[in-house]
Amino acid sequence: MSQFRPTDNLIGQSNSFVDVLEHVSQVAPLNKPILIIGERGTGKELIAQRCHFLSQRWDQKYITLNCASLNDNLLESELFGHEAGAFTGASKRHEGRFERADNGSLFLDELANTSMLVQEKLLRVIEYGEFERVGGSRPVKVDTRLIAATNEDLPSLARQGKFRHDLLDRLAFDVITLPPLRERREDIMVLAEHFAIAMARELQYELFSGFTEKAKRLLLDYHWPGNVRELKNVVERSVYRVGNGHIPVSEIVLDPFDSPFRPKPSTPAETRAVDTQQHTAQDSPGMAAEPSSTTAAAPDVTEPLDLKQASQNFEIKLLQDALKHCQFNQKKTAKHLGLTYHQLRGYLKKYQLLEGTNGDND
Structure with missing residues (x-):
């Protein structure tokens, strides 16, 4: 049973957020399923908790399950339980989440990840308040209120045949959509x-x-x-x-991975080249792999070439052209080159190109 914690308070004063809280207060007392939709990180689970604790079931069990955390077979068993001997390893009867949440609320997150079989059984529970355990033949009656959440557009999935229209109709008695x-x-x-x-x-x-x-x-x-x-x-x-509470926070670290030394992902061509060379080496043991035909052909260089210096010159020229194109605005230049602001700053410092650029104005 999940316990509501004071630290889980929903915080906000914007009109869109206050409207959501009023919506929750209106629908929570009804004994109907609720569907919560919102982008990742918008607080869907906190809203589900609020729906439970503002309902008449507030003193009963509040059970949660993330549907994306289990494969189809395990999810069916975890939701509806199973009888002893239903499958290999099922030595005794197991009560599912619906049974454990009887007279209370069950919150299912990532509902869009469920299979059609699970969706069919969910529909039966909502319509008739009963289901059969995996491997069972007798119906199990429950009084469980379902609160579901997803970050997917379920009507679009239903049109694509990936979500049951009839289940969507039953879940969508009322839909709470959270603002980003x-x-x-x-x-x-x-x-x-x-x-x-x-x-x-x-x-x-x-x-x-x-x-x-x-x-x-x-x-x-x-x-x-x-x-x-x-x-x-x-x-x-x-x-x-x-590192010190007496110093105001001045640097906001948006991306902990941000570094001029961050490894760069391989391009598809580079990946294919490595794979081809590995296969060649495996097919011809003891022989060095020949360069893959998918790699870019080297230029016809008639004069000695300093590869490191040539690479630096190319990067400097690219940075200078991009800065000029973006009127020397660093933020716009970083976006233009597909870099983060701090990555661009690292390159500009490396090549002493910071003078004359603007990093603050949009």
């Missing part, structure tokens, strides 16, 4: 302050000295593809890296 963080701009600093103070306490700092104006601008202007979960990680990382 980029649509809740006025909530960003409220959440950031909350996460920063909690992290400062965890680090046993005497206080949290806030964010500089530069850090606030970066937090507010970032598009947050990972939403609230990503914001929490970014803020906690940035507070921890300061």
Whole structure:
């Protein structure tokens, strides 16, 4: 049984977020299934918790399961249980999540990942309040309220034949759609302050000295593809890296992988070349593999060539042309070259090209 924790409070004051909370308060008391839709990191599980604890089942069991964490067979068994001997290793009867959540609520995350067989059994539970365990023949009656969530567009999946239309109809008694963080701009600093103070306490700092104006601008202007979960990680990382609660946070570490020394992914051509060379070596033991025909042909060089210097000259020319094209704005140049802002800064420092560029103005 999951317990509601005070630290799980939903925080926000934007109109779109307040509308969601009002929607939850309206639908939670009804004994109907609820479907929650939102991008990753928007707080779908917290909304599901709120739906349970605002319902008449608040003092009963609240069971959760991520449908993407199990394969089809295990998911069916975990949801509906199985009888002894139903399959190899099933030595005794197992109660599934629906039985354990009887008279309470069951939250199923990543619902779009379920198979058609599981969807059929889910439909039967919603319609008739009964199901059969795997390997069983007698119906099991339950009174379990289903709360489901997904980050997929279920109507589109239904049109593609990947999700049952009849199950979607039953689940969609009412749909709560969560706004992404980029649509809740006025909530960003409220959440950031909350996460920063909690992290400062965890680090046993005497206080949290806030964010500089530069850090606030970066937090507010970032598009947050990972939403609230990503914001929490970014803020906690940035507070921890300061190392002192008396110093305001000025550097926001958006990407912990960001480094000029980060390994670059191989191109498809390079991967094919390596595979071809490996196969050649295996087919002809003791013989050196010949260069693959898929690799780019070397230029016809008639004069001695310093490869390292030639590569540097090429990078410098590419950077200079891109800077000129983007009017020497570093942010636009980084985007133009498919780099992060900090990766571009690393290259510019390496080749002493920072003078005359603008890294702050859009």
